[in-house]
Amino acid sequence: MNNSTVEWFGRIATDRISKSPAFARHMLADVFRGFGVVSRLKKGPDLPGRGRLMYSCNEMMATSLLAKKDTVLVSIFTPCEVMHAMDLNLVFPEGLSCYMTASSCEKIFLDAAEANGVPESYCSFHKELIGIAQKGMLPKPACVVNTTMVCDANQLTFRWLAEYYGVPHFVLDVPQHYDERSEAYLTRQLRDMTAFLEEVTGRKLEKKKLAEVMACARRTLENYRTILALKAERYESLKMTAHMIDSFAFHVLLGKKEIEEDSQVLIRDLEKLPKKRQALRVLWVHVLPYWQRSMAEIFNYNDRVEVVACDMTFDHLDNEIDPRYPYESMARQILTDAYNGPADRRLNRALRYARDLNCDGILYFCHWGCKQTQGASVLAKQKFEKAGFPTLVIDGDACDPRNIQDGQMVTRVGAFIEQLEAERA
Amino acid sequence: MIGYVCKYAPVELLAGFGQEAVPVSSEADNFDCAQNCTHMNMCSHMKALIENVKGKNLRELVLVNCCDSTRRAYDVLKRDMDFIFLMDLPHVQNACSRQHLEDELLRLAEAYRDYSGRSFDYQRFADSFQFEPRHIEGKYIGVLGARVGDQLLAQLRSLVPCQVEDFCCNANRFLDDPPADPKDILTPAEKELPLEAQDTLALKKVLSWYAEELMAQIPCMRMADIQRRKVLVDDPNLLGIIYHTVKFCDFYGFEYEMLRGKTEIPMVKIETDCTLQSMGQLSTRIGGFVESLGMRKEKLMRKDGKYFAGIDSGSTTTNVAVIDRDGNIVDSATVRTGAKAQKGAEKAFAQLKKVNPKDIALVVATGYGRQNISFANDDVTEITCHARGAYQLNPKVRTIIDIGGQDNKAISLDENGNVKNFAMNDKCAAGTGRFLENMAKVLEIDLDQISEIGLHWEEDLNISSMCTVFAESEVVSLIADNKQIPDIVHGLNKSVAAKTMTLVRRARGTGAYMMTGGGARNRGVVGCVEDLVGEPVYVPEDPDLCGALGAALFARDGALGLGAEEADLREA
Ligand code: SF4
Ligand code: SF4
Ligand code: SF4
Numbered sequence: 001m002n003n004s005t006v007e008w009f010g011r012i013a014t015d016r017i018s019k020s021p022a023f024a025r026h027m028l029a030d031v032f033r034g035f036g037v038v039s040r041l042k043k044g045p046d047l048p049g050r051g052r053l054m055y056s057c058n059e060m061m062a063t064s065l066l067a068k069k070d071t072v073l074v075s076i077f078t079p080c081e082v083m084h085a086m087d088l089n090l091v092f093p094e095g096l097s098c099y100m101t102a103s104s105c106e107k108i109f110l111d112a113a114e115a116n117g118v119p120e121s122y123c124s125f126h127k128e129l130i131g132i133a134q135k136g137m138l139p140k141p142a143c144v145v146n147t148t149m150v151c152d153a154n155q156l157t158f159r160w161l162a163e164y165y166g167v168p169h170f171v172l173d174v175p176q177h178y179d180e181r182s183e184a185y186l187t188r189q190l191r192d193m194t195a196f197l198e199e200v201t202g203r204k205l206e207k208k209k210l211a212e213v214m215a216c217a218r219r220t221l222e223n224y225r226t227i228l229a230l231k232a233e234r235y236e237s238l239k240m241t242a243h244m245i246d247s248f249a250f251h252v253l254l255g256k257k258e259i260e261e262d263s264q265v266l267i268r269d270l271e272k273l274p275k276k277r278q279a280l281r282v283l284w285v286h287v288l289p290y291w292q293r294s295m296a297e298i299f300n301y302n303d304r305v306e307v308v309a310c311d312m313t314f315d316h317l318d319n320e321i322d323p324r325y326p327y328e329s330m331a332r333q334i335l336t337d338a339y340n341g342p343a344d345r346r347l348n349r350a351l352r353y354a355r356d357l358n359c360d361g362i363l364y365f366c367h368w369g370c371k372q373t374q375g376a377s378v379l380a381k382q383k384f385e386k387a388g389f390p391t392l393v394i395d396g397d398a399c400d401p402r403n404i405q406d407g408q409m410v411t412r413v414g415a416f417i418e419q420l421e422a423e424r425a
Numbered sequence: 426m427i428g429y430v431c432k433y434a435p436v437e438l439l440a441g442f443g444q445e446a447v448p449v450s451s452e453a454d455n456f457d458c459a460q461n462c463t464h465m466n467m468c469s470h471m472k473a474l475i476e477n478v479k480g481k482n483l484r485e486l487v488l489v490n491c492c493d494s495t496r497r498a499y500d501v502l503k504r505d506m507d508f509i510f511l512m513d514l515p516h517v518q519n520a521c522s523r524q525h526l527e528d529e530l531l532r533l534a535e536a537y538r539d540y541s542g543r544s545f546d547y548q549r550f551a552d553s554f555q556f557e558p559r560h561i562e563g564k565y566i567g568v569l570g571a572r573v574g575d576q577l578l579a580q581l582r583s584l585v586p587c588q589v590e591d592f593c594c595n596a597n598r599f600l601d602d603p604p605a606d607p608k609d610i611l612t613p614a615e616k617e618l619p620l621e622a623q624d625t626l627a628l629k630k631v632l633s634w635y636a637e638e639l640m641a642q643i644p645c646m647r648m649a650d651i652q653r654r655k656v657l658v659d660d661p662n663l664l665g666i667i668y669h670t671v672k673f674c675d676f677y678g679f680e681y682e683m684l685r686g687k688t689e690i691p692m693v694k695i696e697t698d699c700t701l702q703s704m705g706q707l708s709t710r711i712g713g714f715v716e717s718l719g720m721r722k723e724k725l726m727r728k729d730g731k732y733f734a735g736i737d738s739g740s741t742t743t744n745v746a747v748i749d750r751d752g753n754i755v756d757s758a759t760v761r762t763g764a765k766a767q768k769g770a771e772k773a774f775a776q777l778k779k780v781n782p783k784d785i786a787l788v789v790a791t792g793y794g795r796q797n798i799s800f801a802n803d804d805v806t807e808i809t810c811h812a813r814g815a816y817q818l819n820p821k822v823r824t825i826i827d828i829g830g831q832d833n834k835a836i837s838l839d840e841n842g843n844v845k846n847f848a849m850n851d852k853c854a855a856g857t858g859r860f861l862e863n864m865a866k867v868l869e870i871d872l873d874q875i876s877e878i879g880l881h882w883e884e885d886l887n888i889s890s891m892c893t894v895f896a897e898s899e900v901v902s903l904i905a906d907n908k909q910i911p912d913i914v915h916g917l918n919k920s921v922a923a924k925t926m927t928l929v930r931r932a933r934g935t936g937a938y939m940m941t942g943g944g945a946r947n948r949g950v951v952g953c954v955e956d957l958v959g960e961p962v963y964v965p966e967d968p969d970l971c972g973a974l975g976a977a978l979f980a981r982d983g984a985l986g987l988g989a990e991e992a993d994l995r996e997a
Contacts, residue, residue, distance in 0.1 A: 107889070111923075115930050117682035121466065121673045148516045152492045152647070155516065156679055159649065171649040173516045175525060176490055185525045342511075343500040366464060371673070374464035375471075375497025402889045405898055 010104025017108055021136035028137075029062040032099060036062070045301050049266025050242050056258045057248050061099045064091040067139035070201045073161060074252065075146035075154045077337065078172065079330040081217055081255040082194050083145075085210040086203050091141060092252045093161075097128040098244060100137075101291045101399045109135060110400055123369035124400035125287075126153040133164055140165045143200045145193060149174040150339045151372050170196045176342075178335040186331035214323035217255040223263035224250055225317055230270040231308055232357045235279050239300035240290040243310035250313060279306040280420045283359040283389075285350050285380065286311065286366075286373050287398040294410045295396075298417070305417050308357045311350045315339050318349075343376035347383050354389055360420045361390040363413075368397040368404075390423060392416040427485035430474060430495075430572075432598040433514050433639050434487050435530055441550030442534075442543045446487065448595070449477050452574040452699050462501045468494035468674040470572065473699035478502060487533070489514045491647055492676065508540045516649045518640050526636040547628075551603050558599070559590070564662050567592050569684075570669035570677040574699055581667060584711040586720055592657050593669060594645040594677075600638045607631045646676040654680070658688050665691040665718050667711065672698040691718060694848075706832070709793070710849060713808030717844040730786030733984060735810065735976025736770050736801060737969075738762060738794030741830035741858070741943070743769035746973035747780045748981060752817060756780040757970055766794025770801075787980040791972050803983060808836055808847050810975030815939050816842030817978060818965050824934030825971075826925055826954065826962070828944020830858040835928035837935065848931035856924030858943045860893050861950075864917050867900050868910055875914055879949025882915035884908070896920065914949060922953035929958075938962045941971040 009031070016024035036058030039051040046054075071089040074080055083090055100106050109131025114120060116134060118127050132138050144167060146158035155171075162169030172189050175182035194205050224246075253259045282299075284307045289295050299307050315338035321329040334340065338349035354362055362384045366374045377393045384391040394412055397403040427439055428449040436446040451473075456465070458479045459472035471494040478486065484507040488499050491514065499511045513529050515522035534545060565588035568581060572595045582589045604610050607627040615626055644651050658666065668684070670677045681694055693714040695707060732755065737744045739762060747756040758776035762769035770790070774782055790801035791810040798804075815825045816838060825836045833856055836847040850857060865875045886908060890896040896917075903913050921944070929938075938958055944950050945968035955962050965971060 115927055117678065117685070117931070119670070119675050119678035122675050122678075148649075152675060155647070155649070156675060159651075160679065169649075171517055173522060173525075173649070176496075176511065176513045181525070181528045185521055188521050343497060366466075369466070369675075371464075371467055371493035372497060375467050375494060376500060377464050378462050379500060403895070405895050407898055407902065 006102075006104045013103060013105040014108045017105060017135055017137060025065040025137055025139070028100075028103065029065040031103070032058045032062040032065075045237060046239070046242070047236065047266060047269035049262060049269045050238060050245075052262040052265055053245050053249050053259070054241075056253060056256070056262055057095070057245050060090065060092070060248075060253065061095060063089060064093075064096055065137065065139070069142070070203070071139070071141045072197070073141040073144045073158070075158060076248070076251055077147050077149050077154075077334070077339065078145055078252070079190070079334060080252050081213045081326065081330060082190070082197065082205060082210065084255045085213045086197060086201070086205050088197065088201060088203070090252060091138070092248070093129045093132065093138065093157075094125050095248050095252070096132060096138070097125045097399055098290075100128060100132060102241070104291075106399060106401075109137075110402070121369055122156075123151065123153040123367070124397055124403065125367075126157040127369075128399055129157055130160060133161060141167060143168045143170065143197070145170045145172070145197075147172040147174050147334065149334060149337065151370065153369075168196070168200055172334075174334055174340060176340065178332075178341070182335055183328065183331050186335060187327045190327045190330050210326050211323045213255040214321055214326045214329060216257060216260050218321040218323060220250065220254055220260045220263055221317060221321065223260065223267060224313070226267055227263060227270060228309060228314060228317075228353070228357065230267065230273075233275045233277065234270060234273045235277055235303070235306055236270065236273060237301045237303065238306075240288045240296060240307060243284065243288055243307065243313060244290060247310065247312040251316070277358060279303050280361070280417060280424065281306055281308045281357065281359045282420075283308060283350065283354045283357060283362045284310040285362060285364045286370070288365065289396050289398045289404075291398075291401070292396070292404070292406070292409075294406055295413070298410070298413055305420075307363075308359055309353060311338065311346070311353070314353055315346070315349065339372075343372075343379055347376065347380050350380075351384060351387055351389070354384070354387075359389065360424060361392070361416065363416070364391060364393045365398075366393060366395045368395070368400060390416070390419055426483070427487055427508070428478065428483045429487045429489075430470075430595065431489040431491055431514075432595040432642060432645070433489050433512075435512070435533065435635070435639065437550055437553045437600070437603075438530060438534060438545075438635070439487065439537065440553030441545045441547065442537055442541060443546065443549055444485075444537070444541070444543075449474055449483070449486075450572065450575055450595075451477060452576050452701050453477065453480075454701065456700070463497060466673050467497060468492070469672045469698040469700070470674060471495055471498040473574070474498055475502065478506075484508070486510070487512065492674075494674070508537070510536055515640070516647070518644075518648070518650060523633065523636050523640060526640060527633050530632055530636055547607050547631075551605065554600060554602050556599050556602075561588070561590055561662065563588065564664045565590050566665045566667060567657065567660075567663050568667045568669060569593060569657060570681065571671040571674050572596070573669050573697075576701060577669075577697060580707060581711065584708055585667075585715055587664065589667075597643045599642060600635075603631060603634070610634060646680050651680075658684065658690060663690055665693070665714065667714070668692055668694045670694065670696045672696055706849065708796075709806050709808065712806035713844065713847060716806060716809040717847075730784050730984075732756075732780055732785045733977050733980035734774075734785045734788045735973040735978070735980060736773065736788060736790045736792075736795075736798060737807065737810070737972035737976060738766045738770055738790060738792040738798060739807075739829060739972075740793050740832075742969065743773045743792075743794070744969050744973040745770075745773040745777065746970050746977045747777065747785065748974070748977045750981065752978060752981065754970070754974065754977075757967070757973070759969060762794065766797040767799060769794065770798045787984045789976040789980040789983070791976040802980070805976060805979050807972045808834065808844060810972045810979065811941060812836050812838055812842060812844045812975065813978050814971040814973070814975030815941065815965075817974060818971065819937075819939060819963055821937045822939040822963060823936060824929060824932070824938045826929060826934075826938060826940045826944075827942040827971075828856075828858060828921070828925060828940070828947075828950065829942040830862075833857050833925055833928055833944075835925070835932040835934050837932045846932045846934075848928040850924075850928065856921045860896075861917065861921060861944075861947070863893060863897065864900055864914075867897055868904070868913065870910065876947035876949060878911050879914035879918045879947075880952065881911045882909075884912040886912045886916035888913075888916040888920045915953075918947070918949040918953045921950050922957055925954065926957050936960050940964050941968045943969065 036055040040055035113131035144162040338346045453473040453476035459475040572593045756779040760772045790798045790804045795804035833850045837845045
């Protein structure tokens with residue numbers, strides 16, 4: 001869809017949402033689905049693998065909107081292999097916020113949340129999500145599961161959602177540092193989580209099935225490592241949305257057969273691209289404002305500058321999953337995640353990939369309300385620049401158009417690109 | 426000296442090492458250091474911590490993994506400290522999490538031992554448990570929410586004429602006494618073990634007990650299960666709640682909302698940024714709240730004279746209303762306040778045409794400058810005065826929407842005209858008169874024009890930014906897009922109205938509505954508010970005079986020797 005179509009659609013959807021949420025849910029589900037099918041089948045500017053990944057994510061988002069039995073509401077960093085092995089439906093509301101913003105109907109949700117007292121300074125993904133629930137766009141789940149990892153918003157929103165729907169809530173308390181004791185603590189909780197899910201849904205987890213899912217997750221992450229290695233030597237014409245899709249697909253949907261297949265297709269696509277890095281290469285830290293017209297104009301399908309990767313897609317690649325020990329593996333996976341623990345861990349990881357991916361510079365995006373990212377912005381700039389990467393720290397919002405200064409952002413990003421060009425020359 | 430901020434910090438463990446832990450809880454003068462080493466949108470409490478650590482040259486610090494802002498404060502502080510430790514605090518409470526906290530306590534103990542070269546002494550540890558159970562007699566006002574700084578607490582105490590108890594996140598620190606001898610904790614069977622084994626086991630069990638004690642405190646909002654927080658509001662002696670939130674902290678805003686829906690106890694919310702507060706808004710909010718609880722102290726004396734005056738000393742204008750014994754307005758004046766409230770009030774008095782100031786029996790002041798007018802006999806907050814004035818003008822009104830120069834308020838009234846609830850905008854100017862004034866400048870039109878021009882719109886434009894600075898750049902780009910001025914003004918009016926409606930909702934306002942203040946003169950804004958509330962809004966003939974009228978009515982009550990509560994002259 002082009003921009004004016006999106007806005008037109010957004011107006012219609014907003015109108016429907018306020019009149020009949022049930023109808024609007026079905027309408028949006030159909031649109032997400034339809035859009036997914038188109039991106040998979042039609043030949044567009046994106047690689048076929050990208051289209052497939054988009055399709056898989058859209059399918060999931062569409063399902064999120066339709067009330068289904070045995071649905072679990074999870075946060076993005078929740079390990080979902082157990083849920084996949086039990087064939088549970090997942091709703092991953094942060095993604096839903098993204099999709100709603102992409103459909104240009106965020107305002108009604110953001111307003112609803114603020115009117116109900118959600119702090120203005122709250123992360124807009126989560127603010128929107130609360131509004132989505134309040135507007136009746138999120139069907140009641142069977143239960144809520146989240147981790148305490150990454151940010152406070154997880155804690156607050158998911159507790160709020162569990163209370164709002166009056167459903168059981170399970171919290172995975174993630175320790176900050178990685179040692180044997182922490183691993184044991186988290187492993188125990190993950191086992192408890194399985195028991196919790198079994199009790200809530202009445203289904204049984206089959207060990208064999210879990211091992212299969214874990215093996216698939218392992219192969220999928222290996223594929224993703226290959227994808228990044230291929231991208232290190234190539235230019236890919238793509239849009240910012242692709243990185244958000246990657247972070248959804250390789251977290252919440254990790255362990256699903258489709259994603260493994262999609263990633264294989266993407267590998268084959270990338271192998272066909274010439275080994276050439278003509279465009280300027282930017283590593284993006286944190287979420288991307290894919291909805292923002294001016295940013296899309298700069299970064300989408302541009303052979304002058306490319307966002308090579310986003311640090312939300314390689315936070316969890318350092319650990320090897322061992323399917324024989326699923327719980328220990330999941331625990332390690334979380335504990336070694338770049339987003340867990342001190343800021344240095346995340347920054348060092350970004351730096352390593354900036355080198356490996358042959359990047360020219362790093363763009364550090366301070367999303368509105370995201371204290372964990374904002375708080376480390378000065379450290380990031382110092383560290384990255386010391387390592388030789390020109391760095392732009394920029395304030396913006398990946399969800400809520402009301403919190404940005406568009407003109408200033410364009411100027412700053414423009415100047416940054418010019419700086420990178422000058423360095424290359 | 427080792428600093429700490431959280432009630433879960435293991436202060437006693439450090440005492441066992443002979444180290445005194447001191448709470449770092451004062452406000453900051455500014456955020457100069459914090460601005461240089463982190464982002465301005467970090468929670469103000471942590472920015473104040475950074476200022477305190479740097480300003481006071483604190484060398485040792487124990488933090489608890491409370492929230493994103495604390496974790497990042499740790500990250501930016503850690504390079505320049507002699508000793509800094511971030512203790513992982515579990516979010517859930519069960520046997521496993523207790524074990525995890527015990528592990529963390531051990532990790533801290535080892536780190537501190539290695540750093541300081543000191544060793545742990547049980548006696549010192551045990552002696553440091555000096556908790557006096559909180560003893561409250563009689564009725565009190567509770568301060569809840571995010572921690573308040575020392576000075577803010579002192580200010581609150583000075584503004585409230587009854588006991589104020591601090592129940593903020595870090596103020597409920599209370600632990601039971603430990604065993605006199607660690608071995609008391611051993612079971613008879615364990616006491617059969619060799620002595621050395623007994624010592625080791627006893628210490629481990631004490632640590633485990635200590636972890637449990639720490640977790641057994643009243644949970645703060647950062648814990649997953651917050652059921653036990655109920656005790657904080659479950660007390661018949663609790664007269665009212667001052668709910669404190671910190672700018673850029675998200676935890677406590679959620680609880681405030683939850684409480685608002687659940688408790689009948691009167692509540693007022695204050696948000697601060699952990700700097701030394703300008704007393705202005707704080708004293709209005711707390712003053713208005715105290716008055717709404719019927720706790721106003723009467724200071725008036727009987728005096729002779731025919732007339733009663735109210736002065737509303739606002740940030741932009743000063744209004745005076747003079748009434749007779751029957752509550753009829755007999756004279757009034759409006760002047761610009763200027764730099765000093767006193768001067769403004771004198772000027773306004775000098776402009777009275779019909780009444781000789783000598784015939785005025787009593788003067789009550791209200792508004793920002795109310796405490797700085799020497800010839801006023803008493804002062805009452807603008808919240809209470811607005812309510813009083815509005816009820817006099819139209820007893821059907823249940824919600825007053827006041828759009829002033831710097832402040833917007835929504836006040837909801839009960840059927841007797843008493844304040845039920847109120848909400849004010851935070852520091853930011855979005856949606857206030859100042860906001861429209863700025864935009865008028867950008868559009869190169871004057872304020873009178875702006876109130877007319879917005880009525881003649883054709884294209885329905887939206888100004889999405891709430892922030893004044895952002896909205897300004899939005900307006901600039903709309904001008905650049907050749908949009909029509911009336912359409913832009915209409916967009917601005919809508920955004921002012923929308924912003925105001927969030928206050929109305931917060932105050933739980935219902936119809937009938939009345940608008941006062943300078944904003945009520947703007948017919949475009951009034952129209953947009955009417956669209957949003959879905960009914961006509963009553964605008965008094967002189968919308969700026971409502972607060973002054975209320976003050977004058979209080980002056981009349983005082984002169985007749987009646988307390989604010991009993992005064993039932995309103996119907997007369
Ligand atoms: S943007 Fe930041 S605050 Fe928001 S969900 Fe992501 S990590 Fe949390
Ligand atoms: S919110 Fe809880 S963890 Fe955080 S400082 Fe307060 S008491 Fe400590
Ligand atoms: S005020 Fe809020 S954000 Fe700040 S340290 Fe306390 S809990 Fe964390």
